[in-house]
Amino acid sequence: MKKKVLVTGGTGYIGSHTAVELINEGYDVVIIDNLYNSEEKVLDGIEKITGVRPVLEVFDLCDHEMLGSFFSKNSDIAAVIHFAAYKAVGESVRKPLEYYRNNLVSLINILESMKKHKVPNFVFSSSCTVYGQPEKLPVTESAPLQPAVSPYGNTKQVGEEIIRDTVDADNMIKAIALRYFNPIGAHPSAIIGELPHGVPENLVPYITQTAIGIREELKVFGNDYDTPDGYCIRDYLHVVDLAKAHVVAVNRLIGGKNKAGFEVFNLGTGKGVSVMEAISSFEKVSGISLKYKVVERRPGDIEKIWADPSFANTELGWKTQSSLDVAMKTAWDWEKQIRKKS
Ligand code: UFG
Secondary structure: OOOEEEEEOOOOHHHHHHHHHHHHOOOEEEEEOOOOOOOOOHHHHHHHHHOOOOEEEOOOOOOHHHHHHHHHHOOOEEEEEEOOOOOOHHHHHHOHHHHHHHHHHHHHHHHHHHHHOOOOEEEEEEEHHHHOOOOOOOEOOOOOOOOOOOHHHHHHHHHHHHHHHHHHHHOOOEEEEEEEOEEEOOOOOOOOOOOOOOOOOOHHHHHHHHHHOOOOOEEEEOOOOOOOOOOOEEOEEEHHHHHHHHHHHHHHHHOOOOOOOEEEEEEOOOOOEEHHHHHHHHHHHHOOOOOEEEEOOOOOOOOEOOEOOHHHHHHHOOOOOOOHHHHHHHHHHHHHHHHHHO
C-alpha cells in the first residue's frame, strides 16, 4: 500500500514541484489548497509529468470544521507537508492581521487535527528570513534568530515555536522545519513553474518577465552594499532540489530516523551570489541582454546571506545538484512556455 502524504498548498510553486517528487518516490499525494495564489490546472501539469493526478480538496485551512472532516476521512495520512501560507513580505507589513490569522490559525488547525487523528509526521516550510542579517556567514542552524523585520517573517519564527512546543508537550508529533534560502527555477520539463500574480516581487520572475517583454526593465535595488561588487547577496537554489529535500524529510520522519522530536535544517547551496551575478547567469543561458537600472535600496533587504547547508548534507544526505545556470535556464524555459500558450 502506498503511504499517503498530505501536501497543503500543493498547487503552489514549491508545493507542486514537491508533489511531483513525492509521486516519483511512490507516495500517494493528497492536496489541500484554497487556490488563493494558484490554479487548479497545475494538477494537469503534475499529471503530465508523473502520470498521476493527485486528489485536490479546495478549502481554507483556517476552516477548522472542514479540516476536521477532511482528517476524519483521511486518518491514514502518514505525513503532512505544510506549504500553504501567505508569503509576500511587503504585503504583510500592510496587512499584519491577515498574515497572522492566515499563517498561524491554519498551522494550529493542522497540528490540532493531526493530534486528534494521531497523524505523527510534520514538515514545515520555514525561511532563512528567521536569521535576519546574520553576524557570521555562512549561517548555520544554531545562529541566533533576529527579531523579524516583517509580520511574514514573524509568522515563520512563531510558527517554528508553535511546532517546537507542540512536539515537546507529549512527543506525539515529530517535526522537521526546513529553512529555505532563495528557491528559483522551474521543472526541467517546463510543464510546471512559478506563476506570480501581478507584478513579481522576487528577482528571477522579474528578470524573466523583463526579458520576455512584459516588464520594461528590472530595477536593481542598490549597488552600494558592503559586498565585493556592491550588490546584495543571496543563496539561490533550484526548486527541484528544494522539492527533493521534502521527500528526504518525509522519508526520515516515516522511517523514524530523526534524532530529535523537532529538527531544523538549512536548505541552500552554500554559495552566495550577487544580484549582478544572477543577472549575468541569466544573460549567459538566455543569450539576451537584460534591460536593467540600478535604483535605491529596497527597505528591509538583508545585505548578504547564504547557507551553511552541511547539517542537511550530512544528516539528510541531501545536497543541491543544479547550478545557478541550470536553475536560470529552467526559469527562462518556463517563462517562454507559459507565454507561448497565453
Ligand atoms: N531584487 C532586485 N530587484 C527586484 C527584485 C529583487 O534587485 O525587482 C533583489 C533584492 O534586492 C535582493 C535579491 O534581488 O537583493 C533577491 O530578492 P527576492 O525578492 O527575490 O528575495 P528575498 O531574498 O528578498 O526574499 C526571499 C523570499 C522571502 C523570504 C526571504 C528570506 O521571497 O519570502 O527570501 O527568506 F522571506
